[in-house]
Amino acid sequence: MENKLDVIREGIMDGDMHLVEDKVHEALDEGTSAPEILNEGLIKAMAEVGRLFEDGEYFVPEMLIAARAMKAGLAILKPKLVDADVKPVGRVAAGTVKGDLHDIGKNLVCMMLEGAGFEIVDLGTDVSPEQFVDAVKSQGAGVIAMSALLTTTMPNMKNTIDALEESGVRDTVKVMIGGAPVTQAYADEIGADGYAPDASRAATLAKQLVGA
Ligand code: B1M
Numbered sequence: 005m006e007n008k009l010d011v012i013r014e015g016i017m018d019g020d021m022h023l024v025e026d027k028v029h030e031a032l033d034e035g036t037s038a039p040e041i042l043n044e045g046l047i048k049a050m051a052e053v054g055r056l057f058e059d060g061e062y063f064v065p066e067m068l069i070a071a072r073a074m075k076a077g078l079a080i081l082k083p084k085l086v087d088a089d090v091k092p093v094g095r096v097a098a099g100t101v102k103g104d105l106h107d108i109g110k111n112l113v114c115m116m117l118e119g120a121g122f123e124i125v126d127l128g129t130d131v132s133p134e135q136f137v138d139a140v141k142s143q144g145a146g147v148i149a150m151s152a153l154l155t156t157t158m159p160n161m162k163n164t165i166d167a168l169e170e171s172g173v174r175d176t177v178k179v180m181i182g183g184a185p186v187t188q189a190y191a192d193e194i195g196a197d198g199y200a201p202d203a204s205r206a207a208t209l210a211k212q213l214v215g216a
Contacts, residue, residue, distance in 0.1 A: 019069030050119030054204030
């Protein structure tokens, strides 16, 4: 008999969204629990997708369709996970910084973080330091994930960290940054807690930052 979780994992890696939806439904009908499908199916598959991306075997398009298939499965599981009181690994407020409208990389980061078990508050693009501060204060984000694609908007990462400090919440939140012009040296310079060069490593970094 086919193992549904194997098929779900393969479906995600192939980006076959409809297969994933069908098999998630079937696995639930057969009595597999939502947390098991999440952990052994969706999250494991996305970890493997991340590994293949880091090894240069998958590229952005493969990652995007895998993430789309993962999200389709997650949408079915979400209500059941709420019923089962499954807590996310952490809550991440993610956005592209003020003045910057590039969102493809940021969306990919959000998808990989979601695939790693995080709850995402997607603040979108052109996000001001005040909006990031508000996400910590009113939405309880434990991680701020900032993306910038323009050298001219990178300083808004530093401005956001300054705003977090000024509003007294810097110690309650981890700050991670990334985007094509961003480097580890820049993260060190502005006092961010971490930098990741791509979406897969962003998921690994976020888990390290929250001690998961
Ligand atoms: Co613009 N753009 N763009 N652009 N654009 C760049 C970034 C540019 C390098 C092109 C160039 O000149 N060669 C250049 C920036 C130059 C610079 O600052 N040094 C540039 C420019 C100048 C501009 C405009 C100013 C152009 C103009 O109007 N004169 C303008 C600015 C608008 C604004 O933001 N205010 C502009 C506009 C646009 C479009 C709207 C047309 C479009 C964006 C569409 C969209 O995002 N919805 C666009 C695009 C598509 C690009 C390029 C071609 C591609 C960017 C992209 O999506 N890459 C880009 C050139 C290039 O990069 N080759 C360019 C794919 C994506 C998956 O990669 O975002 O790097 P990336 O994300 C990676 C990693 O960086 C990392 O993970 C991702 C995947 O693994 N990552 C993180 C990203 N965020 C992370 C966060 C993390 C960790 C990792 O932790 C939190």
